[in-house]
Amino acid sequence: MRRNDREVTDAEVIEDFIAGEKIMRVGFYDSGEVYIVPVNYGYSVNNGKYTFYFHGAPAGRKFELAETSPSTGFEIDGRYSLIPADTACGHSAKFMSVIGTGRLHIINDNDEKIKALNCLMKQTTGKDKWDYSEQQLKGTAVFRLEAEKLSCKAK
Numbered sequence: 001m002r003r004n005d006r007e008v009t010d011a012e013v014i015e016d017f018i019a020g021e022k023i024m025r026v027g028f029y030d031s032g033e034v035y036i037v038p039v040n041y042g043y044s045v046n047n048g049k050y051t052f053y054f055h056g057a058p059a060g061r062k063f064e065l066a067e068t069s070p071s072t073g074f075e076i077d078g079r080y081s082l083i084p085a086d087t088a089c090g091h092s093a094k095f096m097s098v099i100g101t102g103r104l105h106i107i108n109d110n111d112e113k114i115k116a117l118n119c120l121m122k123q124t125t126g127k128d129k130w131d132y133s134e135q136q137l138k139g140t141a142v143f144r145l146e147a148e149k150l151s152c153k154a155k
Contacts, residue, residue, distance in 0.1 A: 042119030053116035100150035
């Protein structure tokens with residue numbers, strides 16, 4: 001990180017930020033192109049290691065890249081507010097962001113799918129106990145992104 005004075009290292013502050021946001025962007029490298037997709041997410045933390053969960057269709061570009069190119073980047077940003085100034089170049093902003101890299105896996109086990117979907121639903125709705133039909137589980141791809149590197153920045 002170029003601006004060490006903006007780095008956030010307090011684990012509680014980082015988790016509070018991640019817990020408060022709703023959208024992450026996942027970036028894939030696809031045959032010379034970068035493909036970035038915004039997703040709703042849920043997460044868990046174990047010994048300081050983050051695991052993110054999101055879902056999608058069991059077909060399409062995101063699903064295919066998860067199978068063939070599981071090394072990904074991710075980003076979460078928020079808490080944005082403009083700091084106005086009298087000149088165009090004098091404007092600035094307050095913000096917070098988390099960026100990182102990790103390995104993506106498609107979850108096939110229904111018990112793990114349910115756990116992951118409940119993490120996602122807790123992040124989105126605040127409730128973590130939901131029922132899913134066999135048809136819903138079969139028709140939904142659930143992804144597990146194990147963060148290998150993660151950094152947080154704020155201004």
